[in-house]
Amino acid sequence: MTTAVELLATAMAETYEGLSRRLEGLTDEEFFWEPVPDCWTVFQGEDGGWTYHYELPEPEPPPFTTIGWRLVNVALCKVIYHEWAFGARSLNFITIEKPHDVASTIEILGRGHLLLTDDLARLDDRTLDTPVLTNWGEEWPAWRIFTTMTDHDAHHGAEIGVLRDLYRLSSGRSSSGG
Numbered sequence: 001m002t003t004a005v006e007l008l009a010t011a012m013a014e015t016y017e018g019l020s021r022r023l024e025g026l027t028d029e030e031f032f033w034e035p036v037p038d039c040w041t042v043f044q045g046e047d048g049g050w051t052y053h054y055e056l057p058e059p060e061p062p063p064f065t066t067i068g069w070r071l072v073n074v075a076l077c078k079v080i081y082h083e084w085a086f087g088a089r090s091l092n093f094i095t096i097e098k099p100h101d102v103a104s105t106i107e108i109l110g111r112g113h114l115l116l117t118d119d120l121a122r123l124d125d126r127t128l129d130t131p132v133l134t135n136w137g138e139e140w141p142a143w144r145i146f147t148t149m150t151d152h153d154a155h156h157g158a159e160i161g162v163l164r165d166l167y168r169l170s171s172g173r174s175s176s177g178g
Contacts, residue, residue: 004125008146012120015150016113019074019157022164023106030167031068031102042068042100050100054093067163070156071105072098077152078112085132085145086119092135120146 034041040053040063052072053063065073076096083091099105123130128143 004128004143005120005123008128008143008150009117009120011150012113012117012146012153015153015157019153019160022157022161023071023102026067026071026102026106026164028101030164031071031105032066033163033167034066035163035166035170036064039064039066040069041066042072042098044100050098052098067160067167068105070160070163071102071109074152074156075099075105075109075112078116078149079108080135081145081149082112082115082119084135085140085142086122087115089133116146116149 032041042050042052045051052069053065076093076098079096080091080093083089099108123142129141131139132142132145134140134145
């Protein structure tokens with residue numbers, strides 16, 4: 001009989017594999033491509049460090065985001081969710097080092113996925129309901145960390161796939177023709 005942990009592990013692995021396939025051959029030009037004006041993106045801040053646009057509460061309507069923004073968000077969320085639910089709780093979205101290109105983002109994405117995969121492997125069906133913390137201080141059952149990250153991979157992976165298609169079909173032209 002298949003356990004709940006095995007089901008979560010399979011869903012996580014298959015969804016991550018789908019996201020990874022969508023990233024094959026991704027270039028830095030695609031990563032930073034802004035298909036419409038005023039995109040939220042990854043950029044170098046005034047202090048020289050890399051960051052990305054983010055506001056809470058999120059503006060209404062939410063801004064359009066680049067492939068880079070979406071990928072950095074997925075990568076950092078994996079690390080931060082691990083950090084607060086199963087780790088030392090020393091990092092947050094302000095203190096974590098932000099990646100600045102495809103290679104550094106994919107490295108952090110892979111590391112975050114491995115951390116969560118290892119976290120899940122240490123659980124069993126009895127401990128899936130154990131309360132864990134989120135980075136904003138809310139308690140969730142442990143299983144919700146993994147379903148949320150699986151959904152996050154699927155959601156942003158699909159968006160990245162569509163944006164890559166648009167980039168390819170438009171030859172990387174912005175909406176203003178540039």
